[in-house]
Amino acid sequence: MSSNAITIPGVQINEKPWVDTLHEWVTTVDHKRLGVLYILYALLFLVIAGVEALIIRIQLMFPHNHFVSPEVFNRLFTMHGTTMVFFMGMPILFGFANYLVPLMIGARDMAFPRLNAFSFWLSALGGFLLYFSLVGANGLYGAGNAPDVGWWAYAPLTARAFSPGHSTDYWTLALLVSGFGSIGTAINIIATILCMRCPGMRLNRMPLLAWLNLVMAGMVLIAVSPLTAAQMMLLIDRYLGGHFFDTQAGGSAVLWMHFFWIFGHPEVYVLIIPCFAFMSEIIPVFSRKPIFGYPVMVAATVCIGFVSMSVWAHHMFSVGMNSYANSFFTITTMAVGVPTGIKIFNWLGTMWGGRIQFKVPMLFCIAFLFQFLIAGLTGVMLGSAAFASQLTLSYFVVAHFHYTLVGGVVFGVFAAIYYWYPKITGRMLNETLGKWHFWLFVIGFHLTFDLMHIPGLLGMPRRIYTYEPGRGWDTLNLLISVGGFIQAIAVVIFVANLVISYFKGKKAGNDPWDAWTLEWSTSSPPPAYNFASIPVVASRRPLWDLKHPEDPDSRYE
Amino acid sequence: MWQIVIVAFLSTAAFAAASEPTNGTNIFAPASTPAKLVAHLSGFVLAITGIIFVVVFTLLVYSVIKFRGRAGDAGREPPQVYGSTQIELAWTIIPILIVVVLFLATARVIHAVQDAPQPPGALEVTAIGHQYWWEFRYPKLGVVTANELHIPVSDPANPTPTFLTLLSADTDHSFWVPELAGKTDLIPNHPNRMWMDPQRTGIFLGQCAQYCGVQHAKMLLRVSVDSPEDFAAWVRGQQQPAVQDASAAAGRRVFESNACMNCHAVGATPANGRFGPDLTHLMSRVTIASGAAKNTPENLRLWIQNPNAIKPGSLMPAMQLDDGDLDAVVSYMETLR
Numbered sequence: 001m002s003s004n005a006i007t008i009p010g011v012q013i014n015e016k017p018w019v020d021t022l023h024e025w026v027t028t029v030d031h032k033r034l035g036v037l038y039i040l041y042a043l044l045f046l047v048i049a050g051v052e053a054l055i056i057r058i059q060l061m062f063p064h065n066h067f068v069s070p071e072v073f074n075r076l077f078t079m080h081g082t083t084m085v086f087f088m089g090m091p092i093l094f095g096f097a098n099y100l101v102p103l104m105i106g107a108r109d110m111a112f113p114r115l116n117a118f119s120f121w122l123s124a125l126g127g128f129l130l131y132f133s134l135v136g137a138n139g140l141y142g143a144g145n146a147p148d149v150g151w152w153a154y155a156p157l158t159a160r161a162f163s164p165g166h167s168t169d170y171w172t173l174a175l176l177v178s179g180f181g182s183i184g185t186a187i188n189i190i191a192t193i194l195c196m197r198c199p200g201m202r203l204n205r206m207p208l209l210a211w212l213n214l215v216m217a218g219m220v221l222i223a224v225s226p227l228t229a230a231q232m233m234l235l236i237d238r239y240l241g242g243h244f245f246d247t248q249a250g251g252s253a254v255l256w257m258h259f260f261w262i263f264g265h266p267e268v269y270v271l272i273i274p275c276f277a278f279m280s281e282i283i284p285v286f287s288r289k290p291i292f293g294y295p296v297m298v299a300a301t302v303c304i305g306f307v308s309m310s311v312w313a314h315h316m317f318s319v320g321m322n323s324y325a326n327s328f329f330t331i332t333t334m335a336v337g338v339p340t341g342i343k344i345f346n347w348l349g350t351m352w353g354g355r356i357q358f359k360v361p362m363l364f365c366i367a368f369l370f371q372f373l374i375a376g377l378t379g380v381m382l383g384s385a386a387f388a389s390q391l392t393l394s395y396f397v398v399a400h401f402h403y404t405l406v407g408g409v410v411f412g413v414f415a416a417i418y419y420w421y422p423k424i425t426g427r428m429l430n431e432t433l434g435k436w437h438f439w440l441f442v443i444g445f446h447l448t449f450d451l452m453h454i455p456g457l458l459g460m461p462r463r464i465y466t467y468e469p470g471r472g473w474d475t476l477n478l479l480i481s482v483g484g485f486i487q488a489i490a491v492v493i494f495v496a497n498l499v500i501s502y503f504k505g506k507k508a509g510n511d512p513w514d515a516w517t518l519e520w521s522t523s524s525p526p527p528a529y530n531f532a533s534i535p536v537v538a539s540r541r542p543l544w545d546l547k548h549p550e551d552p553d554s555r556y557e
Numbered sequence: 558m559w560q561i562v563i564v565a566f567l568s569t570a571a572f573a574a575a576s577e578p579t580n581g582t583n584i585f586a587p588a589s590t591p592a593k594l595v596a597h598l599s600g601f602v603l604a605i606t607g608i609i610f611v612v613v614f615t616l617l618v619y620s621v622i623k624f625r626g627r628a629g630d631a632g633r634e635p636p637q638v639y640g641s642t643q644i645e646l647a648w649t650i651i652p653i654l655i656v657v658v659l660f661l662a663t664a665r666v667i668h669a670v671q672d673a674p675q676p677p678g679a680l681e682v683t684a685i686g687h688q689y690w691w692e693f694r695y696p697k698l699g700v701v702t703a704n705e706l707h708i709p710v711s712d713p714a715n716p717t718p719t720f721l722t723l724l725s726a727d728t729d730h731s732f733w734v735p736e737l738a739g740k741t742d743l744i745p746n747h748p749n750r751m752w753m754d755p756q757r758t759g760i761f762l763g764q765c766a767q768y769c770g771v772q773h774a775k776m777l778l779r780v781s782v783d784s785p786e787d788f789a790a791w792v793r794g795q796q797q798p799a800v801q802d803a804s805a806a807a808g809r810r811v812f813e814s815n816a817c818m819n820c821h822a823v824g825a826t827p828a829n830g831r832f833g834p835d836l837t838h839l840m841s842r843v844t845i846a847s848g849a850a851k852n853t854p855e856n857l858r859l860w861i862q863n864p865n866a867i868k869p870g871s872l873m874p875a876m877q878l879d880d881g882d883l884d885a886v887v888s889y890m891e892t893l894r
Contacts, residue, residue, distance in 0.1 A: 069869060070771050070772060070774065070869055070870050071771055071869075071870065074768075074770075074771060074773075148771075150768050154728075154729050154767075154768070156727070156728055156729075156745060157728045157729070157768075157769070157770065162727065162728055162770065247744075247745035247746045248745075250746065251746070252746060252747070253729060253744050253745055253746065253747060254744060254747055287624070287635075288626075288634050288635050289635055289636075289637060289638060290637055290638075290639055292638065292639070292640050292641075293639075293640035293641070293644075293645050294639070294640065295640075296640065296645045318731055318739070318740045318741055318742050318766070318767070319742045319744060319747075319749075320723075320741055320742060320744070320747065320749035320750070322671070323667045323668055323671040323672050326667050326671065327660075327663070327664045327667055327668075330660055330663050330664065330667070331656075331660045334656040334659055334660055335656060337652065337656060338649065338652045338653055338656060341648065341652045342645070342648060342649055342652075344613065345613075345648040346645075348613075348616055348617060348620060349638075349640075349641075349644065351620045351621070351624060352620050352624060353624060353635055353636065353638060354624050354635050355624065355625075355626040355627070355630050355633075355634075355635050356620075356621065356624050356625050356626055357626045358625065358626075366617075366621060369617055370614070370617060373610065373613055373614065373617070374610065377606040377609060377610055378606075380602070380606055380659065381599070381602050381603070381606065384598065384602055384659060384662075384663040385663060385667050386594070386595050386598050386663050386666035386667050386670060386739070387595060387598055387599045387602055387663070388739075389595060389670075389738075389739025389740060389741070390584040390592075390595055390599070390735060390739045390740070391584075392740070393731055393733070393740060393766040393767055394766065457583070457584055457585065458581065458582055458583050458584075458735075459581070459582025459583060459584065459733070459735040459762075459763065460582075461731075461733065461764060461765070461766040462766075462768075463768040463773060463774075464764075464773060464774035465773075465774045466774050466775075467774065468777070471581060471582055471762070472581065472583075548634075551637075553637075556639060557639075
């Protein structure tokens with residue numbers, strides 16, 4: 001398995017002019033470059049949507065605050081939600097899938113490199129369209145610029161009667177276009193994993209990251225299609241006189257809710273499953289043990305993939321479904337907790353008996369486990385339709401899903417960035433700055449999102465630009481906002497670390513973490529062709545076999 | 558006749574003044590059967606999830622501390638363990654049992670809340686959500702009011718629950734008074750039902766919980782739970798036609814010759830608009846603008862002059878009245894007891 005980059009002695013690589021470099025990046029079909037583009041694009045939107053969140057938190061620091069107007073506030077939470085889900089969460093996870101999947105299965109690129117580039121640029125165009133609304137959306141006098149219908153855009157608020165101008169159209173088109181991009185990427189990931197594995201890599205020897213991304217891509221195919229269809233129906237309503245969701249003409253608002261959440265709930269698993277994948281790669285390496293219960297982990301993920309398709313209406317426990325429907329969606333929602341719990345137990349089993357190294361990626365993983373445990377348990381509460389009749393649409397649910405999406409996805413993404421940055425750039429991220437980033441982010445996160453559950457229990461609805469004093473919400477909201485700023489400081493440190501380490505970081509070498517999967521067998525950063533010769537594997541941990549020829553995994557599998 | 562009106566007004570006014578809000582919006586302080594059932598269930602769910610949390614949290618902390626890498630073990634790998642079927646079975650079956658228990662407990666409450674039959678003594682109210690205010694109609698009593706729902710207290714021995722039919726005139730809204738019941742949405746073309754049987758009198762607060770547009774935040778709700786006598790008196794007062802006070806004739810003329818009457822109704826006058834709140838008994842309400850401001854003459858004047866000053870994004874236009882007309886309309890409003 002010789003898979004280092006080939007260096008030809010005596011050949012000097014000349015510095016290229018920056019225009020050539022830019023041209024290469026824009027026209028690239030290399031899965032690694034596209035992966036990096038996805039990640040950078042997503043980090044840009046993380047910062048933009050993060051600033052939006054900070055403005056929201058300033059407005060909510062005090063009751064009857066006048067920092068922004070109600071119109072601006074409504075645009076802010078719409079843009080924050082839409083951006084974070086569609087233009088931060090999905091792209092950054094697609095970026096890692098793009099970068100890592102071919103490397104981890106011993107392939108030279110994705111199955112369809114040009115489709116890959118096309119999908120990325122479609123997603124990029126989607127984000128651009130969403131923010132172009134700030135310039136282009138003022139259609140009629142008095143119409144707002146950015147979309148202000150909320151990220152789930154319930155009908156009939158999106159009808160032209162309630163949403164004049166073009167802001168809703170930009171929202172629709174942004175999701176439509178980036179949705180095509182997501183479908184393209186999903187097809188590509190599935191085809192790559194099924195067809196491009198190196199010799200010896202049977203499905204049951206695939207790294208869990210590849211398995212989980214396979215499930216994620218399958219879910220994208222099934223879930224994004226109804227969203228795309230619904231966006232087209234909305235466009236037909238708004239421009240061609242359709243009445244799908246136009247309640248004034250007999251359309252159905254509830255129909256939109258079903259369409260949206262048939263997409264929307266699998267979507268949260270689309271976001272969290274790749275983070276489960278990061279956990280399943282990083283925790284074993286820093287515990288110095290193989291993943292506990294590999295077949296069960298695969299089965300639990302596939303199970304989540306199927307069951308999560310049947311839980312969408314738990315977002316609709318207040319819309320007046322009958323008691324049978326509410327009971328059905330209660331049992332399916334709680335059932336998802338079982339495979340999710342199994343995964344947490346298996347990570348715990350992986351750490352059990354290991355020698356845990358508290359490097360920054362592992363710190364983020366441990367915090368992920370604690371937070372995802374709590375997020376899962378509040379999810380069970382929200383899954384109970386009767387309890388949810390109080391909790392849904394309140395700040396409790398806001399706290400819950402930020403617990404999964406920040407405490408889960410963002411922590412998972414940070415772990416992944418600290419873990420694979422050396423592979424991508426060839427340099428280590430600074431450990432000290434990383435620890436500052438980690439601890440500040442943990443403190444800020446818990447200050448914000450632990451406390452955020454309480455105003456929900458005290459009756460504070462979500463999406464309100466201001467609130468009445470004297471309901472027990474005031475101090476809590478102030479502290480929640482303070483926590484938001486602590487998180488922002490942590491992210492500034494993180495971005496500084498990314499930049500400083502790129503130029504001054506310690507050289508990483510091929511395998512800085514003494515890890516076991518194929519991407520660590522090639523150089524950092526890997527050459528365009530990934531592997532000089534295609535590797536052949538005999539177990540789930542090919543590099544373990546290489547490092548421990550006296551006790552290879554292949555003997556036990 | 559006049560005496561009845563005055564007595565009714567005085568009793569309502571006295572009641573309104575005497576009962577400043579004493580109830581919060583805490584879901585764990587229920588005062589009505591649906592909210593109580595949910596609060597009990599939530600106690601059970603919290604206990605079970607709490608136990609799960611403590612167990613898993615302890616295991617996590619234990620393994621992080623116990624199995625931390627130490628300086629001495631550089632280079633040596635721990636025993637490589639790949640899994641265990643028995644353990645996997647255990648942590649699959651135990652969660653399944655917990656899920657079954659939680660589901661059964663939930664299903665029981667869903668059934669008790671949603672499938673409760675409507676007793677003959679129940680009060681029927683139709684609640685209609687409008688962009689940023691609530692319309693309440695009592696079809697059997699012939700009463701129409703806005704933003705402040707009056708319902709009778711319900712004696713558990715002889716229950717008089719209130720059954721709400723929930724409709725919407727425009728976008729989605731959600732009726733949420735946390736201490737009386739869980740929330741139910743008001744969706745156009747999709748009538749919903751909910752009920753509550755408050756077991757103590759007082760003011761209960763809530764607000765719209767489903768994002769409905771610019772002023773979703775100030776679509777507040779007040780539910781006044783009255784004793785049977787107070788409620789009967791309130792109904793009698795609301796059933797009267799509007800007071801015709803000759804001293805406010807000028808204001809009434811302004812009201813009826815401007816766009817006011819296109820949107821607002823005043824009983825037994827030509828004003829019959831349905832787009833805004835019914836003003837027949839405006840002064841029997843404690844707040845205006847769906848709870849955004851106290852119902853004082855100054856606030857009323859500011860509201861009529863420029864609604865955006867109190868509630869930016871409100872659909873009521875600024876009427877651009879001159880000072881004389883403004884004062885006249887305000888004094889007309891003050892006679893609508």
